[in-house]
Amino acid sequence: MLTNNLGYPRIGANRELKRACESFWAGKITLEELKKNGLQLREMNWKTQKDSGIDLIPSNDFSFYDQVLDLSLMLGVIPRRFRDLSDLDSMELYFAMARGYQKNGYDITALEMTKWFDTNYHYLVPEFVIDQQFRVGNSKVLQEFLEAKKLGIITKPVLVGPVTFLWLGKEKETEFNRMDLIDRLLPEYVAILKELEQAGAEWIQIDEPYLVTDIDEELKEVYKRVYAQLVRECPNLKILLTTYFDGLLDNTSLVLSLPVAGFHIDLVRAPEQLEAVLSVVASNTYLSLGVVDGRNIWKNNYKDSLALMKRAAEILPEERLMIASSCSLLHAPVDLETEREGSRLHPEVRTWLSFARQKLSELADLKLLFQSNEQGVIEIFKKNKEIHERRSSFLEAESGKNAFLAKLSLKDGYRDHPYSKRALLQKERLQLPLFPTTTIGSFPQTMEVRALRSEWKKGVLTNAEYEARMKSAIQSTITLQEEIGLDVLVHGEFERNDMVEYFGEMLNGFTFTSNGWVQSYGSRCVKPPIIYGEVSRSNAMTVAWSVYAASLTSKHVKGMLTGPVTILQWSFVRDDQPRNETCLEIAAAIREEVSDLEAAGIRIIQIDEPAIREGLPLRKGAQDHYLKWAVWAFRIASCGVSDATQIHTHMCYSDFNDIIEWIAEMDADVITIECSRSQMELLDAFANFQYPNEIGPGVYDIHSPRIPTKEEMVSLLSKAETYIPAERIWVNPDCGLKTRGWEETIAALKTMVEAAEVARQQVNQVV
Template sequence: MSSAVLGYPRIGPKREVKKALEAYWAGKSSVEELLKVAKEQRLLTYENIKSQGVDVVPTGTFTLYDHVLDASNTFGIIPDKYAKSGLNPLDTYFAMARGHQKGEVDLPATEMQKWFDSNYHFLVPEVSEKTNFRLNDTKPVDDFVEAKQAGYNGRPVLVGPITLLALSKADADAQQKEFDPVSLVSKLTPVYAELLEKLAQAGAEWVQIDEPILCMDRAAQYAEQFKSTYAALSKAAPSVKLLLATYFGRLESNLDFVKDLPVAGLHIDLDRAPEQIDTVVPHFANKTTVLSLGLVSGRNVWKTDLNAALKTAQKAVELLGGDKNRVIIASSSSLLHTPITVKNENKLSAEVIDWFSFATEKCGEVATLTAALKDPSSASSILSANEKSIKARRDFEQNSDPAVRQRLANVKPEDLKRQSAFKQRREVQNKHLNLPLFPTTTIGSFPQTKEIRSYRARFNKGEITQEEYEKFLEDEIKFVVEKQEALDLDVLVHGEPERNDMVQYFGELLDGFAFTQNAWVQSFGSRYVRPPIVVSDVSRPKAMTVRWSSYAQSLTKKTMKGMLTGPVTILNWSFPRADISKEIQAKQIALALRDEVNDLEKAGIRSIQEDEPALREGLPLREAEHKAYLDWAVAAFRLSTSGVRDETQIVSHFCYSDFANRQIMQSILDLDADMISIENSKSDAKILKVFQNFEYANDIGPGVFDIHSPRVPTSEEMFNRLKAFSAYLPVERLWCNPDCGLKTRSWDEAAAQCKNMVEAAKRARSELAK
């Protein structure tokens, strides 16, 4: 019997990787300096895990940007325009991640999507029938050897071949043929086999192959591919034991073929799907397969109920005939979705900090459970203390705010409806806003400069007064408004200089949340966030955005949008409570936002944007659960926005929302927003065909440039996008905007991008008006 974790945060305890990456991209450090930091953090990761008593450390999970992009790079999934760019291998890798525009090389970034139902973004591999898979690098081998030489017992981790292809997209030519990337698995399998042989030669005993696609309904159609692929891989390197890792959900009917795959071990998520102790484990009673039990959550920040988890582990051993050697105690998934350690927090009260367990502490929980399963008396004091801690948290949760619960109980169906239908609202809003065709706007944020971050840090440290800080914010907002007017944007935003993050900002101003100093979690690349933590019933003690939006509106005669984050996104990008449903939590947040929306309207703000980019992300992996989720998600949005008059325009923003999914598309319609903006710059207008087929009647702003990349598209390129859009939707309903907010861009980049966007919109008005 042993213990393991499936992965660990790769950002560094003090965000060392972020700093090293951004210094390299800015030309302020060398490749050697970047790789030195990367190696230091890999070795520190192994030491952190081992120091907590975990037997096996995961290798190959550290990345300079994204583990799926790493897999694409390893297996040669590099589109020709990048492979033939003339860039060195590392800069080719970064060009795929974030684009490259220097000298004669002008490359966009590849498409980005959400990793299953998490807030982590991955770079989508692009394949076709012509894709020539090859072992392009030996990173998984190199990382394993590095750990081995440093004295760590490593288990290499690979993204599984079928999950990798199932998450891929067909290139433009292949899309015309309704090409399924998974059809290429027979070509990809020999390259995986080659890699397994190299890992065997390097001394790897076990290799973890992640196939989370097995927790989705669509995996059933790939049953034969799973059988043939794993039959081949199991023979490729007989000395290597394969651990097939599933997580984020339950196997359900996919177990019918998974239980017979020729693998030495199977990992199951018993945190997200505890019922698998009864539905999965008994099928292995008469086999020799080792079962890895995901008992410690890789997705939340709460302490594990060790006594309950121990009972589950003991039941698994009983179902396996008492053979403890067939059990691995593990995290439910990679711990990359959690902060590194609670030791970095010194401002939370002792009561609150006692509730939490971050990645390092979760490693300790895995080790404790392993020791307790071997000998319960060896961990009795830890189990006793854990029991008291869990009870204290439950007592706190049960004594939350009864007024909030009563207000939610009093919500009526009419609270979820606007006064009039969109057609009538649009007429009123058109007269009030008086906008041209293809009105230009941005999604909300403008660059968060070093000066902004410096002032915020000084204020938080008490080095400047609140009056000084607010005067700085006013000056910054004035600067942003003047910039937008100079660029001739039609609908303005205040730029959000007061906000550290689109969710954290609200979490810090709402009652019911705890927030941290250093609990950073990777969103993608060098973009990290500090998710708030929902600890009790949620309410709004006072207005959160009205002061800044009102001030911004006072500076211009143009329409100024009020900017909010929607209830579903606030919840999905926070760590939620575990004692009540997400539906209740989302609706409590919605009521708090309803008060803010109504106050913005009273303050004279006539366009209010409430973003829900995480709507798709929260969708359960199993289709049977989709409708229930979307019903309450839509209800939460409407509860928060339906209290305004017809002349107030409600706007929302979405990205990575899988609009081809009929249920998701219907939920977008049901939100009843007056205008929505969507991520679209890398989608070649194919998303708009879905809106056309659904006869979407409200206004829409498909993104015309990618905000994740520093690349500045020409006005001609953006105009061509608008022209393509107009083939699908009436020009009088089309807006012109970026894919998302401009927070991560520099002012030079943002100004140039917006300048070209405005030029494209003006040209569209003269050439595309019907």
Template sequence: MSITVSTLGFPRIGPRRELKTALERFWAGKTNGQSLLADAAGLRAASWARQRSLGVTHIPSNDFSLYDHVLDTSVMVGAIPEIYGWRGGEVSIDSYFAMARGTQGITEDHYCAPRGTHKHGLPALEMTKWFDNNYHYMVPELSRGQSFMLAFTKPLDEFLEAKSLGFNTRPVLLGPVTYLKLGKSKDEGLDPLSLLPGLIPVYAEILRRLVTAGADWVQIDEPALVLDLNDHARGAFETAYGTLSSAAPGLKLLLTTYFGAIGDNLDTALRLPVAGLHLDLVCAPAQLQDVLAKAPKDLVLSLGVVDGRNIWRANLNAVLDCIEPVVKQRGADKVMLAPSCSLLHVPVDLDLESELDADLKSWLAFAVQKIGELTTLSRALDQGRGAVKDALATSARNAAARNASPKIHDPAVQKRMAAINRGMARRHAAFEVRRPLQHERLSLPAFPTTTIGSFPQTDEVRKARAAHVKGTLSDSDYNAFLQKETEAAVRWQEEIGIDVLVHGEFERNDMVQYFGEQLAGYAFTKHGWVQSYGSRCVRPPIIFGDVSRPHPMTVEWSAYAQSLTTHPVKGMITGPVTMLQWSFVRDDLPRSEVCRQIALALRDEVMDLEKAGIRIIQIDEPAIREGLPLRKAEWKAYLDWSVECFRLASSGVADETQIHTHMCYSEFNDIIDA
């Protein structure tokens, strides 16, 4: 029997961000709802066809969303706050996007603009990070006495849509326990899990409709199983799945976990009456042996052996060494091969990249290539390694070449890393000593005013940058334009009475990309887009090798702005943890070591800013909370090295130089003590 190849989800945005284009045309009033839905249907059909052609046997449906799958779940179960005016019946596309974006005064083009802010309109739901990555979801808004009903049959509709096109799919649902744990309430003391009895019947109804429509399997995502759970939460899983397993006789449920190990929740997971269990064996490979020792013989194990959230090729021979014994022990019919998580978190197709370094490209795999790796592994398990010997030889050759490549290893960086000592992460004098020195040097009022840093990227700024990139605006003309914009920003701040000025950052395209493009060890794609939220897509940099700073990155513009005024102008850099978190990070070094390399490079920049006369330097770390591990037992180790990296980047300056930081969209109570 052939090994089943499945995906937990495929990128929604399309190979060339077709979803973004369709959404923004609709929001601009250039198309209507029917046109948008037709575009979405085309993307779904293309995704199903692509996956089948690549050899996927369990193709997901309902992994697509116009904005966010958690929002889709809220709409499905009728958890729509009263403010949006829904009174039952069909949920209109306008109501859906009101929940996603608000209705007026929306801004989505700047990371630190208040998402969902509105002028005389409806606010959006709160948005926050999806577990420990840079995807954002719309937070369910729950209330005491919350009622649920099946208000949106999208999982059924898309299953039937796929079926009509000849695709037998596995519908995907966000599990009820995880859904409730992701929610928030304004009702003090409300336990979201107390709402589970009212929610389960809605899930039971959609499962019944799916099995009636011909579904064999349904994938239910419960990533909350990799979190710290108490007995109450574990009991909620048993209650929920005890009901759901009997709701639709004959329907097989695949319980999926990802982003970590099930750990001390394993006994609970294995007691649940489901047909299959998905394991993330990239984030947590060690859990496999515990599962094999305890799992019932009839439980199908979905092995997440290809990284669904990073872009490196798998070492196929090493993966086979791991999974061949599993197939031998349990049988081919009890094993599925899958990515570690949904492929939502990686770009669509590496073949679109025509300008990447050839060696680097040979080390990478995007969603399409990752499915190719899974089908190669499946053939090896079905027919023996000899059937795919060329692919395995290529995999081994690429892995060896990457490991030995001088493009990755920089002896100068490694020498600096070896020389790091504790003193480098400490300021020379205590705060009590530094404070009066800085006060004397800066002569600021007791409560000085400043701004976060970046000024609006106007259409004029964007057009000038685009023209410069295309070569139609010369370096000298572009610099003259930037000087004019910078001076205007400085003069405006002086006029309104700001005490500590910023230069506006008009030269910067992105707070990470701008720095990454100037650092050794970084690379950038042309089409490596992933969804951050809604229509917002990002192209994360690739950290492929040892990181260093060949030349100053920000000094010229900070010094220019300072030359225009007697007020202090802040130097502005992105911190090492954010540079790490918002990149695809090399997987051959611990993340902490990569972060230290970035910190050393930024340390050089900070000290050059100081030499240029910059007296205040702001180091932005909006992603430091994002990197916090999902399990609290691992928090201290992460906070130790992340704070050390910030200090390493910032502590080389004199006592008279003031260091600021900026963090946004963080649960500060989780990290403030660090």
């Protein structure tokens, strides 16, 4: 039996990659120094996995920004707007595609970014044209294989599969089916595999997670043709076809008929698929069992995993079995051992946890447990069993009963009247102009702001000193927004370390790491809270800051909250009860906060739900169930206010076409969405459905340092007017401004306000 890991976090245990990339972008280190840092991280990751007893260690799972962008560059999928940058070093071109390029007389927008399946990881969307040509350029996958080989480690190179790669992209410039490009793409994959074969690779992992979605018969034939050719052209290379995030279901027969050496299946997300797979798997096939959760942080239950392993061993010989992480460990924090003395982790909960490095040990343990009955091995099993029993006892003792949820009724999820009537009351009360301008919530989190929070938490600052300094920051930001000319203001969220962690810190049932970072995109890392028990609210969380900000201006200040679905999705969630039950607990807590904000005089309340699309199951058959409880949770959180109070929500980097009716069911008065990178393409869904409420399509991409022009923003607003009536359009950035600098933020917001004024004048001229 082999132990198999699908991928390892590349950020480093102390976010070394983040610091190196940001230092390079700031001009503090050279390109060679950046590359050296990358090599050091790769070597450390390979050695860690080898020392942990992993047999199949991945390579090419490392990336300076994104693995899909790596593949795009490697295959020559470079949008035409970047062709003039061909003189740049390939790494500089790579970062230009990721972040945009605005210097040396150029002003080039970045690639669109969206969620990797149903995770909070963002990938850079490949752009394909009808005459697309593919050409293997850099040899990153070969280079990293050879780097590991020098260390004496024969790795398993990882590639996103050709069909999934095309599916992840978008057609540009003209209408065509990007899957028609497969015959041009396939020879380049063959060339890559042959290079690896000649260099001494034995296994290659080809990721095809698209195989756990609903695919038609035509695409099934494409899969058959693609993998028949890859195997025929590279007969001595063992291909491990890898799926994750769901089960194969109706694609089982197709996948198991493909002539590859082995298959990986996710038995954490879909343990029930094992029987169907075993019923058709060939006896000479390798089967990788994804029994260790790559997306959550709880210790593996060895009893359950061993049961799956033993069942597989009844059909396949042990030497044909692999045990593996369910998916890449990219989605897990790096190492629990970095949570040293003084960590915020609840001491009891800490004993229940397993991060990426610990998950490697779990794979080694499971192999030992399967193969040996020695006393030392039995003790490993007993200890694991005791931990799970202790966890159950602790949670049972801590549980209570939420009085509101106990008497929850249908009326609790509805406003008094529909939007059409509410809008009249809100218009009269708020007195906002056409194309009202606002931001999504956060303003730049400078080093000074972060230091202020840190000093307060360490006790260097007293509560009074901290509050005074925070109020000063809020006052300056309110004044700045008034000077810029924004219509609806925000307090800036300087007191918040993270839009989820901040709320979790004031809710019961949460605990936190000090160093449990996970990559979200590029150098952006998040530190998800851990929901271990029943969630409830003891005190107000945002009211004092919002009320103070409102006291400084005659303009409206939004109350800013994170919604229940996003708090759920962006946390590591307890796995001992259904997720929808945990989500309702969070919704009840947010509802209390919404009511308190309204009672304190806040007339506009934003409840952000950027993750609602992210949680959508990959299979259509399971989507309605999820959407029903997700929308219900939002409504429970938002519907406890009067009709005159305006409820906003924000969503970003999501395709709404297939769920637009459910978005409308959320019944927010105003929805703000990311639109600038897609050039308003996302509004197609809202136009075709005739979305009834107000929309703020983002006109400013905050994930890029590039500052857009007024003409560009006016053009985007003009496009928006072809989808939405002018009287229902808001003007705002794509997302919060937390990651941006003050200089670029001020310049972009001033331009945005000017663009809104131009849009107003254009409408008035028509009238």
